[in-house]
Amino acid sequence: MIKIVAFAGSGRRDSVNKKVVKVAAEGAREAGAEVTIVNLEDYDMPIFTEDLEAEKGMHEGGQRFKELLMESDGFLIASPEYNSAYSALFKNAIDWASRKVGDEKPLAAYKGKVAAIMAASPGALGGMRVLVPLRMLMENLGTMVLPTQKSVPKAFEKFDENGNITDEKLDAALKNLGRELVDTLNKLKS
Ligand SMILES: Cc1cc2nc3c(=O)[nH]c(=O)nc-3n(C[C@H](O)[C@H](O)[C@H](O)COP(=O)(O)O)c2cc1C
Incomplete structure (x- = not known):
């Protein structure tokens, strides 16, 4: 079975990117994948420095996040735009998961994986x-990274107070993106 990790680049409790990635994850599940949705802030990763790594070794949360990525086939990522780029939370997690421990292959969390991206x-x-x-x-x-991607303008207006999506077209587009990721991975695996 195709395994996918889904996450948002925001640690905000009411993050709209968390809501968006959840809908895409539903599409991936409907297409037959096993999807694990995680919150980056739960891994408590400190800001990466090489001194910290040299003194304390690989961060336990960073290692757990990396292993989850290593065991997966692909990723669903929804990112907030902070000053035209991704958040520090997201880049820090990506950096921690790029660090090799023991006999792991270099960039084992990322190489050969397929991602679908949203904002x-x-x-x-x-x-x-x-x-x-x-x-x-x-x-x-x-x-x-799949050529298909999705940005969601006026995103606060697309979900109700319970976090449920209210825009049918957007619901379909996000679910289709999740499905497309699974279909692509199935083709690559066959
Ligand atoms: C430091 C910072 C920079 C931001 N820069 C942008 C930006 O460049 N473009 C944009 O559309 N929104 C920007 N925003 C607003 C975010 O899109 C908004 O806070 C959004 O809700 C973040 O996503 P989340 O709901 O998933 O946390 C910025 C917010 C912060 C805190």
Whole structure:
């Protein structure tokens, strides 16, 4: 079975990116994948420095996050746009999971994986500018990023107070993106 890890680049409790990635995850599940949704803030990763790594070794949460990525086939990522780029929380998690421990292969969390990327913002552009650096980062790490991507403008208006999506077209587009990721992985595996 295809295994997917889904996460948002926001640690905000009421994050709209968390809501967006959850809908895409439903689409991936409907297509037959096993999807694990995680919150990056739960791993409590300190800001990565090489001194910290040299003194204390690999962070336990960073290692757990990395192992989850290593065991998966692909990722669903929804990123907030912070000053036209991704959040420090997201990049820090990516950096920790890029660190090799023992006989792990270099960049084992990323190489040969496939990702689908999304962005959501209250603004009119839907965070679309973050999708460029996000795609570049993931590709440079060895993860193929699907050509299809989705930005969600005025994202706060697309979910009700219970966090349920209210826009049918968006619901379909996000679920289709999740499905497309699973279909692509199935093709690559066959
Ligand atoms: C430091 C910072 C920078 C931001 N820069 C942008 C930006 O460049 N473009 C944008 O559309 N929204 C920007 N925002 C607003 C975010 O899109 C908004 O806070 C959004 O809700 C974050 O996503 P989340 O709900 O998943 O946490 C910024 C917010 C912060 C805190």
